[in-house]
Amino acid sequence: DTGVSQDPRHKITKRGQNVTFRCDPISEHNRLYWYRQTLGQGPEFLTYFQNEAQLEKSRLLSDRFSAERPKGSFSTLEIQRTEQGDSAMYLCASSLATGNNSPLHFGNGTRLTVT
């Protein structure tokens, strides 16, 4: 499968714990995005990388959230001191930078449950 891969698919954690998610984009894609989706809502933009540079961050991305893309390939999203309100599906997407608005290809997400 050459699509966007996310790991783990599901994560259950206790409030206050730290969690880290990984995203492997489509290999030739140099843009990588993180979105969050809660039940019954559309995805909400969190942050965006072009290669290893984090170019945009949403106001939704509190200081408990940090994302990295160290070598311009895979990315990690870490949530520190998780809260119940962090429970959501975290989606990663990637696209090519060869043209404006080249389509975003989404992974199947990591579902986080904070108890």
Add this chain to the structure above:
Amino acid sequence: QQQVKQSPQSLIVQKGGISIINCAYENTAFDYFPWYQQFPGKGPALLIAIRPDVSEKKEGRFTISFNKSAKQFSLHIMDSQPGDSATYFCAASMGYSGAGSYQLTFGKGTKLSVIP
């Protein structure tokens, strides 16, 4: 502030019928309008997209109609099939011209059920 409003929230259509989902946007800087289809447990998948210099785009059974003056666009699914049952999201971004953000702003989604 919700910048993209989508309706209806849910839709039930008989097999062979036409499904119509509507979206309205506020930000006139948006210049790219995709529709995504999402099945349970899966990420959204791009269905079809349009730019504001075009009033209609058709791909197979899927058509986007775009009304720039009204700031509205809609998805029409012709000959709807049970396999089309999914949640559909409209979205918008300012990135097409390269001058704005590539982030997509999504509507809240429409759950479509196509009954045999």
